[in-house]
Amino acid sequence: MDQTNLYEFITKRKSIRKYDLTPLDQDTLGSITSYMHTVKPLYDSIQVDMKLVSQNDVNNLLSINAPHYIIVSSEKKEGYLTHVGFMLQQVDLFLSSIGIGSCWLGMGKPSKSILTTSELEFVIVLALGKSKEPLHRMNISEFKRKPIEAISNVHEEDSLLSAVRLAPSATNSQPWYFIRSGDRFHAYCIKNNMVKAILYEKMNKIDMGIAICHLWLAAVHTHKNMKCIQDMQAQGTLLSGYTYLTTLQIQ
Numbered sequence: 001m002d003q004t005n006l007y008e009f010i011t012k013r014k015s016i017r018k019y020d021l022t023p024l025d026q027d028t029l030g031s032i033t034s035y036m037h038t039v040k041p042l043y044d045s046i047q048v049d050m051k052l053v054s055q056n057d058v059n060n061l062l063s064i065n066a067p068h069y070i071i072v073s074s075e076k077k078e079g080y081l082t083h084v085g086f087m088l089q090q091v092d093l094f095l096s097s098i099g100i101g102s103c104w105l106g107m108g109k110p111s112k113s114i115l116t117t118s119e120l121e122f123v124i125v126l127a128l129g130k131s132k133e134p135l136h137r138m139n140i141s142e143f144k145r146k147p148i149e150a151i152s153n154v155h156e157e158d159s160l161l162s163a164v165r166l167a168p169s170a171t172n173s174q175p176w177y178f179i180r181s182g183d184r185f186h187a188y189c190i191k192n193n194m195v196k197a198i199l200y201e202k203m204n205k206i207d208m209g210i211a212i213c214h215l216w217l218a219a220v221h222t223h224k225n226m227k228c229i230q231d232m233q234a235q236g237t238l239l240s241g242y243t244y245l246t247t248l249q250i251q
């Protein structure tokens, strides 16, 4: 599977919360594991570990029971949460493309025995399995999302930002704002008050990586590349209620 095929699932995917608890067959598990090893990193220098485990290896506080979970751990370096969001969203779309349901689980925690097998920091869980509900959305109108003008300075149809708009986020908060300036997209993340920050800061950074993944897939779809840069001018631009994260250059 190359990234071009993932793009079409941006407009179809949805979070699946009801699973057939029968384990997936070995072939399917094998292709998921192989795919996990091919996902593109956002930053080359951060080590990430994705483990495909079974039902009993996760203590799920929100009780979404699935036959399998992917546990993601990472080296704790600058940008690591956004990096994980970028990588795991490729897996989320891949699963959707092979007919398997999935759901990000910010509240999921791996069991102690799994945690001690990794020296990296645990970041997040993705539930997966055969869906007991319709797997795909049939129409973009089924997505509950902010309008494009609420998430960017662009007020007309823009295929790149339309893909960003459909990205999933924790509690569907859609914490992103993109300022487009030619081929540069400056990414900003919402600033939370102190109470909300405790709950959402980590998730918001993961969400930003998911949105950037959708931007990248839309760029690849139009035969362009994406480069992550720091833009001093954008960094210095004050956008009320938001913090500058990074700039994506699409060429």
Ligand SMILES: Cc1cc2nc3c(=O)[nH]c(=O)nc-3n(C[C@H](O)[C@H](O)[C@H](O)COP(=O)(O)O)c2cc1C
Pocket (backbone or CB within 6 Å): 013, 014, 015, 016, 017, 062, 064, 103, 104, 105, 106, 107, 108, 143, 167, 168, 169, 170, 171, 172, 203, 206, 207, 210
């Ligand atoms: C980082 C992250 C954490 C999430 N955590 C949970 C969770 O703990 N429980 C849950 O039911 N859904 C969770 N979700 C799913 C979101 O609620 C869902 O993506 C959002 O409401 C948009 O819906 P959609 O994915 O169906 O388009 C999470 C999503 C993300 C991106």
